[in-house]
Amino acid sequence: MITVKGLTKRYARTLAVDHISFEVQKGQIVGFLGPNGAGKTTTMRILTCFLPPTDGASNVAGFDVLEQPLEVKKRIGYLPETPPLYPEMEVREYLTFVGRLKGMSGSSLAARVGEVSERCAIADVSSKLLGKLSKGYRQRVGLAQAIIHNPPVLILDEPTAGLDPKQINETRELIRSLAGDHTIILSTHILPEVEQTCQQVIIINKGKLVATDSVHNLQNRARGAESVVIEVEGRDSALDAKTVQHRLETVSGVSRVVFKETLNNRSSFEVESLQDRSIRGDLARAVVESGWNLNELRPTAMSLEEIFLQLTGAEQAGAAAPPPVEAVAQGRES
Amino acid sequence: MRNIWIICRKELHSYFVSPVAYLLLTMFALIFGFFYWNSVGYFNQVGLESQMRGQAFPMSVNEYVIRPLLSNVSVIGLFFIPMITMRLFAEEKRMGTIELLATSPVRDLEVIIGKWLAAVILYATMMLFTAINFAFLFRYGNPDWKPLAIGYLGLLLQAGGLLAIGTFISTLTRNQIIAGAATFGVCLMLWVLEWVAGYETATWAKVLAYMSVITHFDSFSKGVLDTKDAIFYASVIFLGLFLTSRSMESLRWRS
Numbered sequence: 123m124i125t126v127k128g129l130t131k132r133y134a135r136t137l138a139v140d141h142i143s144f145e146v147q148k149g150q151i152v153g154f155l156g157p158n159g160a161g162k163t164t165t166m167r168i169l170t171c172f173l174p175p176t177d178g179a180s181n182v183a184g185f186d187v188l189e190q191p192l193e194v195k196k197r198i199g200y201l202p203e204t205p206p207l208y209p210e211m212e213v214r215e216y217l218t219f220v221g222r223l224k225g226m227s228g229s230s231l232a233a234r235v236g237e238v239s240e241r242c243a244i245a246d247v248s249s250k251l252l253g254k255l256s257k258g259y260r261q262r263v264g265l266a267q268a269i270i271h272n273p274p275v276l277i278l279d280e281p282t283a284g285l286d287p288k289q290i291n292e293t294r295e296l297i298r299s300l301a302g303d304h305t306i307i308l309s310t311h312i313l314p315e316v317e318q319t320c321q322q323v324i325i326i327n328k329g330k331l332v333a334t335d336s337v338h339n340l341q342n343r344a345r346g347a348e349s350v351v352i353e354v355e356g357r358d359s360a361l362d363a364k365t366v367q368h369r370l371e372t373v374s375g376v377s378r379v380v381f382k383e384t385l386n387n388r389s390s391f392e393v394e395s396l397q398d399r400s401i402r403g404d405l406a407r408a409v410v411e412s413g414w415n416l417n418e419l420r421p422t423a424m425s426l427e428e429i430f431l432q433l434t435g436a437e438q439a440g441a442a443a444p445p446p447v448e449a450v451a452q453g454r455e456s
Numbered sequence: 457m458r459n460i461w462i463i464c465r466k467e468l469h470s471y472f473v474s475p476v477a478y479l480l481l482t483m484f485a486l487i488f489g490f491f492y493w494n495s496v497g498y499f500n501q502v503g504l505e506s507q508m509r510g511q512a513f514p515m516s517v518n519e520y521v522i523r524p525l526l527s528n529v530s531v532i533g534l535f536f537i538p539m540i541t542m543r544l545f546a547e548e549k550r551m552g553t554i555e556l557l558a559t560s561p562v563r564d565l566e567v568i569i570g571k572w573l574a575a576v577i578l579y580a581t582m583m584l585f586t587a588i589n590f591a592f593l594f595r596y597g598n599p600d601w602k603p604l605a606i607g608y609l610g611l612l613l614q615a616g617g618l619l620a621i622g623t624f625i626s627t628l629t630r631n632q633i634i635a636g637a638a639t640f641g642v643c644l645m646l647w648v649l650e651w652v653a654g655y656e657t658a659t660w661a662k663v664l665a666y667m668s669v670i671t672h673f674d675s676f677s678k679g680v681l682d683t684k685d686a687i688f689y690a691s692v693i694f695l696g697l698f699l700t701s702r703s704m705e706s707l708r709w710r711s
């Protein structure tokens with residue numbers, strides 16, 4: 123649905139985007155992840171034909187952004203970093219105006235305005251002035267204008283920035299509900315957002331592509347080995363944490379067992395596997411066969427934050443091994 | 457065509473929901489009313505005096521009321537142009553709404569012409585207020601309507617050119633006050649250029665005077681439709697809109 127090849131954008135002095143290539147399949151939600159200044163907005167502006175690239179080619183919904191910008195524009199909905207609202211317009215008026223701009227008209231437009239107002243939960247403010255709306259409503263009106271013409275591709279620049287936690291959840295919910303019919307790229311510098319909303323992630327840093335993969339694979343890849351938290355409870359007799367730990371350590375594929383705590387006759391441990399070994403099944407059997415209760419067994423997914431730091435190299439500054447001087451400086455900077 | 461109208465309507469809407477349009481219309485009506493009653497009063501007094509001296513009434517309403525009034529309007533208009541055009545693009549840039557326009561399936565030129573057309577319509581509405589005053593002349597006097605119509609055509613053409621220049625200047629900044637001040641400066645320049653012809657007859661002075669928008673209005677105010685002057689105004693309109701479209705394009709390449 124979206125193909126980007128060797129995309130480069132140079133502003134007067136800064137190289138904002140540096141030879142980025144990626145692909146987005148139809149119906150996917152892709153997170154475009156990177157710290158501030160990474161070049162996310164710039165890339166999105168190129169994909170929406172707002173800015174011309176310095177170099178490289180991008181194809182959106184089957185059309186080249188430089189060759190056929192009008193065709194591309196018909197097929198995208200775009201929510202810029204600040205929602206493009208006219209303060210002197212009422213919500214319904216505004217959505218009608220945007221709908222007309224996108225080529226809709228008449229009763230189908232009126233119906234669609236009602237529909238997206240319901241969907242984005244802004245129907246209750248439809249005759250309010252945009253200038254008088256709260257941040258949460260402004261953002262949702264921004265989303266509503268992006269989907270008004272039901273475009274196959276949605277490009278959302280930091281759709282949850284500046285919202286409170288409840289609004290963030292509602293917005294994510296809304297975005298997830300749009301997947302399937304729409305191909306969505308959303309940018310963010312908040313990691314959990316990608317974990318919760320997206321299927322695929324594209325990580326960029328300082329204009330360069332760092333990684334692109336499914337969220338699931340990326341977590342696995344960075345993790346390499348499996349890591350689980352296990353909680354064991356003594357059934358009849360008191361539980362001896364040492365015994366349990368020894369038992370767990372003898373399970374095949376386990377590389378390390380770290381005791382965490384004992385509470386009310388329950389002990390919890392963090393267990394790491396050897397590279398590429400799956401240990402959860404064996405752990406569970408070992409616990410049950412030893413006559414203990416298995417209270418909890420869950421994988422500790424490495425957060426994208428750790429992955430991100432690992433991939434962008436910012437972590438080196440805090441790593442145990444003495445880092446080169448240069449890396450320290452970089453780590454502080456970013 | 458459809459897109460031009462969509463943009464134009466949106467601009468008119470924002471003129472008329474904010475106090476801007478009403479403020480401009482009221483101020484213009486007051487200033488024009490002042491000039492109007494002054495000249496009508498003067499006309500009556502002169503007419504009365506000549507009657508008392510037993511002379512025939514030799515003056516025509518067209519020559520003594522309408523013509524100077526139209527010239528006045530064309531100068532007063534210069535002061536209103538910046539206030540009409542200053543927000544057209546500057547405000548879109550400041551609010552970020554330019555991103556909506558630029559990523560919608562409409563051409564730059566449609567956006568530009570739509571905005572310019574809205575400005576022209578607002579200006580024409582101001583002119584309508586003057587026309588109401590002139591209607592009284594038809595009620596009580598006996599002026600010729602053709603020169604008046606040509607005068608109005610001239611006013612619209614002249615304003616069209618200046619509004620196009622103002623639209624262009626509005627694309628250069630995101631601050632509408634700066635856009636307004638710069639447009640005012642340019643309008644003033646284009647007006648006073650005419651003065652050099654008063655004391656200098658060299659070619660350069662003639663060229664400068666030619667560029668003054670006011671000199672080209674003379675023929676219109678006399679009720680004469682001079683194609684040379686009409687073409688001059690049309691060229692200014694074209695140039696202004698052309699510069700606007702270049703500016704919008706380079707905006708993208710630069711930013």
Ligand SMILES: Nc1ncnc2c1ncn2[C@@H]1O[C@H](COP(=O)(O)OP(=O)(O)O)[C@@H](O)[C@H]1O
Pocket residue numbers: 133134136137138156157158159160161162163164165710711
């Ligand atoms: N209009 C511009 N002119 C010059 N430099 C810019 C402009 N817009 C962005 N930049 C620079 O390009 C880099 C990437 O910016 P941006 O794409 O906005 O990053 P992000 O959206 O990921 O925070 C930054 O270093 C920024 O300073």
Ligand SMILES: [Mg+2]
Pocket residue numbers: 159162163164203
């Ligand atoms: Mg950004």
